[in-house]
Amino acid sequence: MTGAQAAGLHGREADSAAASAVKAMQADGRHADARERYAELVGRHQRRASRIAFHYLRDGAEADEAVQDAFIKAYQHLASFREELPFEVWFTRILINGCLDRIKARTRREKWVAPMPDGPTGERDFGERVAGVGPSPEDQLLARERRQKLARALSRLPERQRSVFMLSHYEGCTSREVSALTGLNESTVRVHLFRAIRKLRTLLGEDGAAETNVEKRRVTH
Amino acid sequence: MSLIDRLRLSAHLDEAALVSLWTDTALGTGPAAHPHLERCTPCRNRFAELSSWLDTVRADAVAEADEHFPAERLAAQSAQIFRRLEATERPARVIAFPTFTQPLPSRSSHASRWIAASLAAGLILGVGFGQFLDLRHSLAPRPAATAARLTSDAPPVQSAGSPFQKPDGREDLFLRELDASISRAPAELRALDAFTPRAGDPGK
Numbered sequence: 304m305t306g307a308q309a310a311g312l313h314g315r316e317a318d319s320a321a322a323s324a325v326k327a328m329q330a331d332g333r334h335a336d337a338r339e340r341y342a343e344l345v346g347r348h349q350r351r352a353s354r355i356a357f358h359y360l361r362d363g364a365e366a367d368e369a370v371q372d373a374f375i376k377a378y379q380h381l382a383s384f385r386e387e388l389p390f391e392v393w394f395t396r397i398l399i400n401g402c403l404d405r406i407k408a409r410t411r412r413e414k415w416v417a418p419m420p421d422g423p424t425g426e427r428d429f430g431e432r433v434a435g436v437g438p439s440p441e442d443q444l445l446a447r448e449r450r451q452k453l454a455r456a457l458s459r460l461p462e463r464q465r466s467v468f469m470l471s472h473y474e475g476c477t478s479r480e481v482s483a484l485t486g487l488n489e490s491t492v493r494v495h496l497f498r499a500i501r502k503l504r505t506l507l508g509e510d511g512a513a514e515t516n517v518e519k520r521r522v523t524h
Numbered sequence: 525m526s527l528i529d530r531l532r533l534s535a536h537l538d539e540a541a542l543v544s545l546w547t548d549t550a551l552g553t554g555p556a557a558h559p560h561l562e563r564c565t566p567c568r569n570r571f572a573e574l575s576s577w578l579d580t581v582r583a584d585a586v587a588e589a590d591e592h593f594p595a596e597r598l599a600a601q602s603a604q605i606f607r608r609l610e611a612t613e614r615p616a617r618v619i620a621f622p623t624f625t626q627p628l629p630s631r632s633s634h635a636s637r638w639i640a641a642s643l644a645a646g647l648i649l650g651v652g653f654g655q656f657l658d659l660r661h662s663l664a665p666r667p668a669a670t671a672a673r674l675t676s677d678a679p680p681v682q683s684a685g686s687p688f689q690k691p692d693g694r695e696d697l698f699l700r701e702l703d704a705s706i707s708r709a710p711a712e713l714r715a716l717d718a719f720t721p722r723a724g725d726p727g728k
Contacts, residue, residue, distance in 0.1 A: 472581070
């Protein structure tokens with residue numbers, strides 16, 4: 304057993320214990336204590352949840368709201384949580400369903416409302432511009448372009464392939480966990496991951512090839 | 525090892541095989557290493573290149589998400605979650621209707637009450653008196669001429685000074701002069717004159 308796996312196992316046990324304790328406190332009407340104990344779970348899963356929500360929604364503010372809603376929903380429905388499933392998996396399922404609902408609502412909204420154009424640097428808000436202390440502006444620009452290409456390619460994947468790719472590759476979930484999260488068969492998860500990678504390679508290769516052709520044309524003209 | 529297995533192992537792995545191998549490794553569903561990769565350096569390099577590309581993709585995605593969620597934002601998010609949780613658990617507050625600790629002083633005096641009462645009484649008496657007069661008027665006997673006109677079928681008697689009174693001598697003379705002047709009028713106007721009723725004509 305690797306260190307990460309051992310830590311994960313330890314984390315799951317701790318999650319399970321915390322969830323059970325919160326459930327018992329809620330049943331006893333000790334709401335302040337329950338909230339205090341629930342803070343432990345929030346702290347442990349908040350960053351990962353924010354990442355997942357951001358990968359789905361591609362918008363910081365909306366991802367923030369989705370994470371808040373998921374934690375509140377999980378707290379309110381903790382009575383229905385069964386210990387046979389890890390809390391992480393149960394919670395992530397709530398979060399993903401919330402994100403998918405938001406995507407559906409956004410799609411419906413965008414049929415009627417023209418989206419606000421992003422700023423010249425891609426931020427929606429001046430407040431999101433954080434003074435850079437790390438990489439140079441050129442590196443930042445290149446990284447941003449690379450991320451935009453990747454985001455475009457990911458958005459062209461079918462929803463299930465995208466989910467499987469993000470959960471297994473970005474979040475490091477095993478096939479069993481992805482299966483529990485998405486409700487897909489483990490062998491189907493493997494097939495979706497395989498197809499997602501092949502398609503991403505093709506799409507990003509196409510993007511790269513298209514850019515190379517444009518560069519060549521610029522040089523010849 | 526059979527010949528087919530040897531041939532299979534000696535053939536280079538294509539892209540699909542490399543991705544499949546990587547998928548198995550990532551999901552933990554297959555062997556950690558492929559026998560061909562141990563022998564073939566080009567395929568090993570391609571596999572390493574694929575793994576490296578996927579690692580870059582993951583690092584970019586994670587970095588992008590983490591850029592949007594620095595520690596301060598996560599702290600604010602956590603605080604907001606617990607504020608909302610506390611708000612949902614708090615029982616609904618019933619806002620009491622504002623009551624006054626001491627009664628408001630009355631601005632109206634006895635005199636104004638009497639004035640209002642006498643005005644209202646006057647109004648009621650006025651309306652009643654008006655109704656009484658109206659009733660008396662409608663019950664009073666009618667004049668004889670009106671009663672006769674209403675009861676008999678005979679045509680109404682023309683009173684003196686009626687516009688349909690017969691013309692006297694002076695008027696008769698004036699009308700005759702008028703007729704004479706009309707007879708001198710052009711022939712085109714005579715036809716029109718024939719249609720026009722005359723003031724002296726009976727029944728017109």
